[in-house]
């Protein structure tokens with residue numbers, strides 16, 4: 001598979017599967033820079049970035065900090081019970097605005113009007129990090145998941161809703177790309193096969209990859 005790095009032609013918006021839409025270069029460089037700065041702030045606390053532990057005891061290679069609700073395999077809570085116990089920072093209004101604009105971009109104007117994500121996961125991938133095939137299914141809502149990529153490119157694998165095996169499609173997610181999965185694709189398996197170290201735009205001042213996913217948990221506000 002080829003990348004977008006050094007790509008001669010603009011990459012096309014693509015509906016990868018029904019309800020799963022890739023919008024390349026959705027964020028401007030300035031928006032990307034602002035989000036990178038915001039991620040640094042979120043990573044500074046009150047809850048630290050940490051590699052989540054799986055029930056089998058193994059740690060994920062990705063490090064994560066959450067906003068709105070703290071996620072750990074496989075539940076959400078208001079306190080970071082596996083990362084010092086602090087109360088998770090509130091979900092920023094600006095991410096809700098971005099999430100609604102993301103659905104408009106993916107599905108058409110107005111599609112985002114009723115979208116109110118209340119949790120964000122900020123994932124950091126160093127050169128060695130990956131994320132195995134999984135479903136996002138700890139939410140009690142079938143509202144779409146919005147994913148934003150910053151920094152190094154990655155190979156993102158988008159599979160089917162039955163199991164973690166084929167059929168799947170591999171695509172490159174580059175900095176500024178939007179990926180939305182909802183509707184019939186909301187519970188599709190997906191994962192990150194690896195990043196391409198050193199492909200980030202130097203103007204971002206980021207070595208590695210950040211991914212922000214927005215979700216509506218469907219959990220009670222309290």
Ligand SMILES: O=C(O)CCC(=O)C(=O)O
Nearest residue numbers: 121123136147192211213
């Ligand atoms: O990093 C990505 O692009 C995907 C992240 C993801 O699937 C997750 O946080 O559940």
Ligand SMILES: [Fe+2]
Nearest residue numbers: 134135136190
């Ligand atoms: Fe996921």
